[in-house]
Amino acid sequence: MPERGTRTVFVGGEVFDGSRAAPVAADVVIEGGRIVAVGAGLDGDVAVDATGRAILPGLMDCHVHVMVDSVDLMAHLQRPFSYAFYLAIGHLAAMLDCGITTVRDAGGADLGVKQAVEDGLIEGPRMKTAISILGQTGGHTDGWQPSGIDASLFPPHPGRPDPIVDGPDEMRRKVRELVRAGADVIKICTSGGVVSPRDDPRHAHFGADELGVCVAEASAAGISVMAHAQGAAGIKNAIRAGIRSIEHGIYLDDEAIDMMLDAGTFLVPTLSAPQAVIDAAAAGAALPDVVVAKAHEVVTVHRESFAKAVAAGVRIAMGTDSGVGRHGDNLTELALMTGAGMKPDEVLVAATRTAAELLGVDRELGTIEPGKRADLVLVDGDPFDVAALKSNISAVYKDGRRVR
The missing domain is CATH 2.30.40.10 (Urease, subunit C, domain 1)
Known part of the structure; x- marks a missing residue:
């Protein structure tokens, strides 16, 4: 050097x-x-x-999960708690191999992982972190199973607050806990999801009062909010609340797209994610049948929604949901984006300038x-x-x- x-x-x-x-x-x-x-x-x-x-x-991925390497539930249940921290070292290195020098971890990595990169203890892209993914009881981050076992991918620990929250008062406290823990962004689930077996991605989660408190508390701390939002109703609720980015956006409709344009809301599409679930199931991953069925249901409509958003001029920032898929395969997202209507130069802008604007680092990167x-x-x-x-x-x- x-x-x-x-x-x-x-x-x-x-x-x-x-x-x-x-x-x-x-x-x-x-x-x-x-x-x-x-x-x-x-x-x-x-x-x-x-x-x-x-x-x-340097390229940017605005939606990764460096603490996990698959959605195979049995694999997670068999691993010691600390194993994920060692996995993250290889995942971060794999993303550097892709030319990705900045990432936003959308749940899982705590302040220690970020600081280890900053201090040069481990090698990886610079990080923005959400730490915990806020969800309602019975929502996308609720790991409750019918057996009574909690199978959360990101179990709470001293640096990662419990993600389940109900009501405005709990929301206020939880956002403050995340700020205290070092979160750079607050992530909240305004709809159900694909890999969570007990909910439906088309259903809206959290009320306007809860979302309003979330955005207000984040804003008071000088940070923004990102929304796991797949169904149209949950997407619209997130936009009305002033949330900065829609993650996934599977069931975008014309009204939601118009609202995003009016509000300047970013879309982080993660087109790779549903296909990664399908591929994992085909390879033998232990996944509930309902999860695999949902992935098959959404993969086509997801790409169609993305194509409509691109045609309308919605601001797109690249994100992959890697962790659901393999870290190191992040750039397959770029080909999916071009296949769904973006031009190659637009895709590279989404992975550089627009991503930097979303992450609030455009003065530096x-x-x-x-x-x-x-x-x-x-x-x-x-x-x-x-x-x-x-x-x-x-x-x-x-x-x-x-x-x-």
Whole structure:
């Protein structure tokens, strides 16, 4: 790694700056972990030959779960509690291999995981964390089973508050507990889900009073709210409450799309997730029949809803729900997005600039321009060949340091 203060220049590459502009021939100079210049004929102390390569901003995945590696219930029940922390080390490394230098963990990772990355104890993308996923009794994060066993994927511990909440007063306390625990974002389930066997993704969860308190308390702490929202009614309730992003958005209708456009709400589609459940079941994962049936029911309508949102101009930020699917396969989401109507350049913007806007880090990340953090991905060949993007990545830099 170059010494601090060393000017490193990437020479001869084609720069995709995070806007929809076509890549242009330019050199990029970094120093002290920052981009200091972009242009022609630049020099530095150390040169990196980028001839024949595209230079992209570091990619972002706005919806991951680094503490899990599958939805196989039996596998989770057989593992010791602390095992998940060791799994996370490999998961974070696998995402760096994809050129992903920033993630938002949408439930599971606590402050210790994030701090371990920040301190350099483990290697991985920088993290924003939700810690616990708030759900109502009988909702998406309620692990109660008919046997009486609680099979929650993310059992509570001192750094991860219990996620079940009912009523405005409990909501106020729970959001405050999450803020105390170090959450960067509050995640709440405004509908049922696919992998939870005791609810229906089309049904709305939480009342307006509960959602209002959630958003107010988060706002008072200077953070935003993301909503697991799959059914149309739950999506609309989230938008009315002022929630910043809709996660999944499976059953979007025209009214919900219009509301998102009016409010400026982001959509994080996670098209990979239902297919990952289907693939896991086919591979023998221990999943309730009802979960597999729901995955089959939603996979097509999910893509159709996403296509409508894209056509209407909804702001899209890339997210995969990795953990449901395999960490390291994150970039398969890009091909699914193009298959459902997004152009390749739009997909790369969704994974860079728009993702940074959603996460509130766009002053530091998401584009290649002077002053930004030096998160760069070097790609052999055509960067718009998103289906081959992972295999074409030749180097990944985070804060100016080559990490892959």
